[in-house]
Amino acid sequence: MTELIISSMRTEGRVQPMGLDATAPMLGWTFASSPSRSRSQTAYRIRVAACEELLVDGRSDVWDSGWRDGGNQAAIAYEGAPLEPRRRYYWQVTVRDDLGRQAESPVSWWETGLLRDGRWSGKWIGDASDGTAGRPLPQFRRSFRIEKPVRCARAYISGLGHYELRLNGGKVGDYELDPGWTEYDKTVLYIAYDITDALVQGENVAGILLGNGFYNVAGGRYTKFKDSYGAPKCLADLVIDYADGTSETIGTDSAWRTAASPLAFSCIYGGEDYDAQLEQEGWDRSGFAEGADWHEAAEAEAPSGELVAQAAPALKVMERLSPVSIAEPKPGLFIVDLGRNFSGWPEIAVSGTQGATVKLIPAELLTEDGLANQKWSGSPYELNYTLSGMGTEVWRPRFTYYGFRYVQVEGIGAITPEKDGHEACKLPVLHRIEGQMIYPDVRKAGSFCCSDDRLNRIHEIINRAMLSNMKSVLTDCPHREKLGWLEQVHLMGPSLIFNYDVEALLMKVLADIADAQQPDGLIPTTAPEYVVFQEPWDVFRHAVAWGGASVLTAWELLQRYGNAGVLQRHYETMRRYIDYLTVTADGNILRDGLGDWYDVGPNGPGFSQNTPVPLAETAIYYGLAIVMRSIATRLGFTEDADVYARLADSIKGAFNREFFDERTVLYAEGSDAALAMPLAIGLAPDAHRDALFARLVRNIEERGGRTTSGDVGHRYVLLALARGGRSDLIYRMTRSTDTPGYGYQIANGATTLTEAWDGPTVGKSQNHFMLGHLEEWLYTGLAGLDYRYLPETGRFAVKVKPGIVGDVLWAEARHELRAGQASVRWEQGEGHALEVAVEIPVNADGWIHIPVSEFDSVAVEGDGARFVGHEDGCAVYRTGSGSFVFTAKSRSDRRSVDQK
Structure with missing residues (x-):
């Protein structure tokens, strides 16, 4: 058997990040695929050192975790000596497998940032120009000399709203629109760059260009809103460490020179104007002769937000x-x-x-x-x-x-x-x-494909919409609003995670949510909250399916990435939000909000038409209480867990008294969302679940395979149908091209998912991802690949359950878990044969569901697959890691073979 091989290592969800401010970063590693089966980690040891050579020699001077039993390899908190600023830390992990053999990782590293505000040498600088119409934005330059060999050099910079850093005539790095947007009076992000190779002996010149971004929306053309935290400004430290052990810092101050840039107009909403006639050739290189238009930079008032290193991908x-x-x-x-x-x-x-x-x-x-x-x-x-x-x-x-x-x-x-x-x-x-x-710059973490071209095209337009709206926040649209509406963060969270490695981005979103939280505990619908909706439009501010992202996204990070650190970091935010909802609720019912936004009805897309707003809001409220019970239990807050358990029971009782009619066996008027949300979230009485599910199915079938659900309800409709064994109906729902839906969008020329179900013809935004919930089903319901992290073991459980529907002849999905790659490909052969090829990553367990009756035969290629019984029309096998092929044939097939 081959020993375990560690293929990649992450710090705070990133590979070799530079400029981290986390004082107890989460460390994790991934295993390469192994030809051997049933391989697992039984213990690990992490060592951290100040130089790579120590680890190579088997030593560590910063932290040695010692041997720790268990399978956890997703996110282990650093527990060593206090981290120092501007320091590269090297780390290595040794694991022990189930046979008692040890395997050692390569050496990886992370580098700390400045760790706190007080470590900056530079001052905030600016210029009188503020980017309004007719007033160009400023540019800054600073000449300095280097007379001795450089060991390494770093630039730490924040430019508000956005900046471009230049050094000796070239742009530093390939990042765009940095820093990421935030609530600038709470948090201001800075970025670290390695500038060692950009420096030369003799004269060097640093240059900075500024843009307004969301920091200063000055208007002049289209704006969603017009507001400003202040005029554009920047702060930078260029820190040079020389080979002789000395250091020098070039910080922004009045020694920097400034002039108007060719950027005559810049607005995040309205566009940009650039006058190349105003370019000053060589302004960011040595030997440039400043004219009379260059003058001292002015020290500017610092923004009130705390300076924090940007940890999300650029x-x-x-x-x-x-x-x-x-x-x-x-x-x-x-x-x-x-x-x-x-x-x-x-x-x-x-x-x-x-x-x-x-x-x-x-x-x-x-x-x-x-x-x-x-x-x-x-x-x-x-x-x-x-x-x-x-x-x-x-x-x-x-x-x-x-x-x-x-x-x-x-x-x-x-x-x-x-x-x-x-x-x-x-x-x-x-x-x-x-x-x-x-x-x-997120790593592609998964792929999906099947024999049905329309489903492949739906997968494609959903992914294009997700990427188009993936910035430093997850926006609703990339033009009209560009705001971080929060409902899609959790409702579309699994869809995002199956396709892309968004752990670090989602951690940034949770930090934005914490900053946006109000003193009374309210979490608004957008974070950062640039637009504050006032009465009578305050319904756009306090909808629980939006604010609930604070709880549900943190929980998803644990389940998908094994990241328990975010639960601890944001527990107080979540607790205060639940307290706010509890105070706001009327008899455990939330009466106001957006409900099932953008559902399908006679009035066109917008406010919920089919489902009472209190029903949808209260259903999400119940779901939050259930998850909070699990989070509190996970963190050891047993008293809180009991409180949330009682709260959930109270909400469930009130919900069913308010909305459930036992005589008609309906919730409210029986819309798709009204039926599906109680089924999927767990509010429906056990005795009536079958009848409620049957009514949901009948609703959709009577419309010819069309749903009326919207932004919030649609995910729960799909979850309810898939869990109820009706993926065939979900497939039918994708077939229609003459009524609003996915097929309609493609038939009418959509190349990205649109805001409304009939977006290509009704108008609205042509680039939204809020209705893309089918993507989750393509992976989990059709290809049949799903997984969860199990905190009690520190390992992942991978579930494979192919969905054999309609005319689909084959489907396949791949996903890179934190443990390693999981994949499935199923294909229907001649007659009734079904072949399912599965890969379970090292240090994970597989639960394989082969859809056959109890009288069908299943042949298994690969040792270690153990039959454990039948469930929901499937033969269920449990496996360890490895590759397996399951071939199922019906009794009639076997008879015909025998007769031959």
Whole structure:
């Protein structure tokens, strides 16, 4: 047998992160696949040292956990000596397997940030320009010399709202739109960079450009809201450690010089204008001669928020899209089609005379005349570039982004490749345009595919919407609002997690939620809370399916990533929120909120039409109490757990008295959401569950496989149907192309999931992921791959239960757990044969459900699969890790084979 192999190591959910402020970071590791079966970890030992050589020699000088029994390898809290700022810590883990053999990991590391505010040498600096219309944003420069060898150098910087750091003529790193947006009066993020290789002997020059971001929404064009925490400003420390053991810090202060940048206008909502005529060649390089427009930077008032290292993955340009067609609906006005909807910006290469301006208007849709249509996405949003006249100029915006597919290009005479001549053209010539999609640099953690092309396309548009709205928060849309609406964080949480490694991002979202919490315990519907909804629109502020993300997302992080640390960190936030709901409730019923937002009804999408708002709100309230009982138990708060258990019982009793009619066996008027939420969340009386489920099924069947559920209720409809064994009906619900739903969206040209079920024709945003709950079913219900972390063992339990539905001939899914890779592929062969290939990762247990009757035969390829009985029409096997193939044949198949 092969020993265990550790393939990757994480600190706070990231691989070798730089600039962490966590004082007790969570450490975890993943195992590579093993050809041997039933492999598990029985003990581990973590060692941390100040230098790699110590670990290589088998020593540690910072922390040695000693041997600890158990299978936990997902998230173990560091318990060593207090961490020092600006220090790289090396760590290694040794594990013992079930045969008593030891395996050692490679050496990994993490690097601390400044750890607290008081360690900054630099001062906040700014300029009188504030980015409002007609007033360019500032740029800053600082020259300094290096006269001796450099061992290493780091830059620590925060620029509000956003910044670009430059060093010796080049941009530092490839991050975009940093720092991530926050409640700036609570938290301000900074980022650490390794700048060692960018420094030179002699003169060096650092430069900083600033943008407004959400810190200063000054208006001037479209805005969702107009507000400001203050004028743009920045803080930086460039720390240089020399080979001789000395150090030097270049901090921002009045020694920095500032001037107006070419960035004439920048708004996170309204777009950006750049005047290349104002560029000062070499301003961020040595040898630059400052003109009279450069002056001392002014020290600025510091933001009131605490400076904290940014721990979530940085935004980057992750995809590039080329035009699929270019039209000219009016003379001199060009429409570039980039093929699909996404979020980011266009980049252009253009040439022309000095002072000419090219206007770019991105849009999701086109008008009947074939022009850019921003009706549903926030108008006016535009990008304007004024040419310097110096050859071919390449430009894209820096501090704004938009959701779009089309770009309307104005002010040019032609679009032609750079190699073609254009001397006769008096207007600028566009040589190249591409779309650049930005989202966090998250690892792809899973994949899904099946024989049904429509399901594959649904999977595709949901994923595009998820990525388009994945920024430093999970936004509702990438244009009109760009706000972190919280209901989708937990309702779509499993869908996100199956596809991408979002542990660090979700931890940032929980920190945003904690910052947004009000003194009375209220958690608003958005975090950061930039828009505060006042009466009579305060219903948009206190809906429990939104605020409940504080509890449900933390619980999901434990179940999916084994991250118990977030429960401890945010327990007080969760406890205060439940207390707020308890005080707000009327006889344990929450009377107000958004309910099943955006359901399908005669009035068009918006407020809940089919399900009473108190029913949906109170059902979620009950679910929160149940989860809080589990969290309190997990953390050892037994008295709190008892309180939440009693609260859950009280809510359940009140809920059923208020909404359940035992005579008709209906909740309220019997909408899909009204029936499904009590079934899926556990409120329905046991004696009536079958009848309620049958009515839910009948509702959908009578509509020809269509549901009326919305943003909140739809996930529970799918959960109720899948748990009730009716994945076949879920499959039918995807078939319709003439009524609102997934198939309708695809049939009507959607390339990302839309805000409304009939979004491509009704309008609204064409890029929302809030209705993408089918994605969870594609993995767990159709391919049949699901899993949970078991805190009592520290290991993962993987469940495989294929969903054989409709005309689907095969399906497969893969997911990278914290333990390692789990996968399933099932395929229907000739006759009634079914083959299911399964991979269970090392240090995990498998529960394999093969859908056959008790009289069918199942052949198993692979030792270690133990038959444990029949359940719900499935033969159930328990396995350890490894690869297994299950082949099931019906009795009729076996007879025909025997007769031959």
